[in-house]
Amino acid sequence: MYNLELYKVFYLTAKSGSLSKAAKELFITQPSVTHSIKQLEELLGLILFARTSKGVELTTEGAVLFSYIEQAYNLIASAEAKMDELRNISDGEIKIGGSDSLCKHYLLPFLEVFHEEFPHVQIHLVHGTTPEIIKQLKEGRMDIGIVRSPRHDEQLHVREGITLQDCFVAGPKYKALAGQRLSLKQLLTYPIILFSRNSSSRNLITSLFLQHGYSLQPEIELGSVDLLIEFAKRGFGISYVTEEFVTKELADGSLFKIELDISIPPTRTGIITLKNMPLSMAAAEFVKKLEMTQQTDM
Structure with a gap:
């Protein structure tokens, strides 16, 4: 894999659409940004940016590369956030994905109880279908997915939820x-x-x-x-x-x-998480209490 610094320069340039803005954020000169991008283009054998009157924009090949690099940055950002959250269960943040109906009829009653016990834990709900939730989970955009009839996937850890008819x-x-x-x-x-x-x-x-x-x-x-x-x-x-x-x-x-x-x-819900991605203390406690609630209701 090529020098990660080159990818960092590429990512920030693509995100800002400007060589000067990327240079400012990286605390380097604009010629250094231009040189790094040229290096990466030579290593990959592809043109990644096209100059415009307003700055630079991604080529078709550059857009493909950006879609992968963006996922990597999301995972790194999630990792940094997790390091903070792993130290403390009382605050932290939990990102949960599920359908509108599961959030309203299944999760909401539990969330009320959890929020009373841990009022400073920030909870973010993301709505979507099962394929959309799994995709975002793998991209590091959420911690936990609540889905219907989860399919076998080597990357996922599935805990059985409630039965639905x-x-x-x-x-x-x-x-x-x-x-x-x-x-x-x-x-x-x-x-x-x-x-x-x-x-x-x-x-x-x-x-x-x-x-x-x-x-x-x-x-x-x-x-x-x-x-x-x-x-x-x-x-x-x-x-x-x-x-x-x-x-x-x-x-x-x-x-x-x-x-x-x-x-x-009938179908079952599944509580899904990534196998090799440790949960924060807050997210782990959320999953633990949700499983306990389900066992009590059965």
């Missing part, structure tokens, strides 16, 4: 279906509402329909579980949601569960 629900407009047991073919005669993103729950139900010879094409796609619930309540169609997230609506009668002649397999 997905189901189809409808509002009063479709009350004639209450108590009936529908086939998949019968269900498809009604407007189906699904989550619009590439979520694990949507992939599961799509695959289940395909296994039985049916293509599940939603009439409406929505970007949040709250909208799925609201649209079903207002009679736009039959929504596919997680049963544990609509207990209130099922109890008050604003929604009812559609019974099918097949079983929808």
